[in-house]
Amino acid sequence: MKLHFDANIAEKIGLNEAIFIGWLLEEYDEAPTRTEKLLETFKFWSEEILYQCLAGLESRKLIVVQRTPQGDCIFAINHPQLQAKFDIEIKHINAPSTGVVLDNNLKKHLLRFQSTDTLLNKKLTQLLQQNTQELLDYAISEGLSQEIAAMSFDKFLHYVSANPDRFWNTDLTSYWRFWVSNSKEKQGISHSGGTAQTGKRSAIERSNDHAASNWLKKKSQPNQTQLHTSVQISHSQSSDTKKPT
Numbered sequence: 001m002k003l004h005f006d007a008n009i010a011e012k013i014g015l016n017e018a019i020f021i022g023w024l025l026e027e028y029d030e031a032p033t034r035t036e037k038l039l040e041t042f043k044f045w046s047e048e049i050l051y052q053c054l055a056g057l058e059s060r061k062l063i064v065v066q067r068t069p070q071g072d073c074i075f076a077i078n079h080p081q082l083q084a085k086f087d088i089e090i091k092h093i094n095a096p097s098t099g100v101v102l103d104n105n106l107k108k109h110l111l112r113f114q115s116t117d118t119l120l121n122k123k124l125t126q127l128l129q130q131n132t133q134e135l136l137d138y139a140i141s142e143g144l145s146q147e148i149a150a151m152s153f154d155k156f157l158h159y160v161s162a163n164p165d166r167f168w169n170t171d172l173t174s175y176w177r178f179w180v181s182n183s184k185e186k187q188g189i190s191h192s193g194g195t196a197q198t199g200k201r202s203a204i205e206r207s208n209d210h211a212a213s214n215w216l217k218k219k220s221q222p223n224q225t226q227l228h229t230s231v232q233i234s235h236s237q238s239s240d241t242k243k244p245t
Contacts, residue, residue: 003019004019004022004025004026009082013062013086016045017053017062020042020057021057021077023041024075024077025077030076030112031074031162032068032158032162033074035050062077062081062082063077076105106153109157110125113125113128113161118168119168120160120164124157127172138177139176139180142180144183152183153176156176160172160175
């Protein structure tokens with residue numbers, strides 16, 4: 001691994017912190033990772049030094065850490081905070097011109113997708129180049145704030161790109177609409193202003209709940225078949241049958 005760091009950053013926030021920020025900027029592919037993998041990358045650091053570095057950067061809000069349910073972490077540089085607190089402005093690698101205005105995070109996504117020639121990455125590249133604003137506008141029109149819409153789109157890109165076998169032949173625009181529906185549920189957003197949910201996932205869950213309710217109602221009713229089969233039918237003996245003596 002080659003070390004990339006800015007001497008100005010090292011002077012203001014520390015050498016280890018500058019090295020980690022340099023790695024995020026130049027080497028990190030935004031894939032979920034764990035402490036064990038980071039220790040393999042930064043072999044010259046002890047576990048304690050790594051923890052101190054990460055804790056210091058996160059506590060000062062110089063990096064943003066998203067933690068997945070699986071225990072992985074996704075890192076991002078908080079550029080506005082670096083600029084505001086330490087007057088540090090990092091020059092970014094410019095993504096190829098697409099005619100679409102992308103923020104720095106989406107530019108990094110685009111460069112990552114363009115780095116490998118897979119069918120899914122081609123679809124994601126096209127999605128970013130042609131549909132980014134349309135997808136974000138849709139999320140905002142559904143009630144998400146601009147900030148939440150951008151965060152959801154970032155997570156959407158990470159999730160889809162991490163599951164190529166599932167999404168290589170999927171209509172990503174339609175899946176984004178489903179994704180927004182789920183995001184609305186998590187935010188407690190509905191068009192009526194109440195707490196009732198209107199997303200596709202809610203509709204599916206309501207349908208399942210309705211089916212379960214009907215099943216329970218039927219189960220609680222008397223079993224008509226059992227009532228009929230429990231009736232015992234007796235046959236009377238014919239009158240000419242002699243009783244034993």
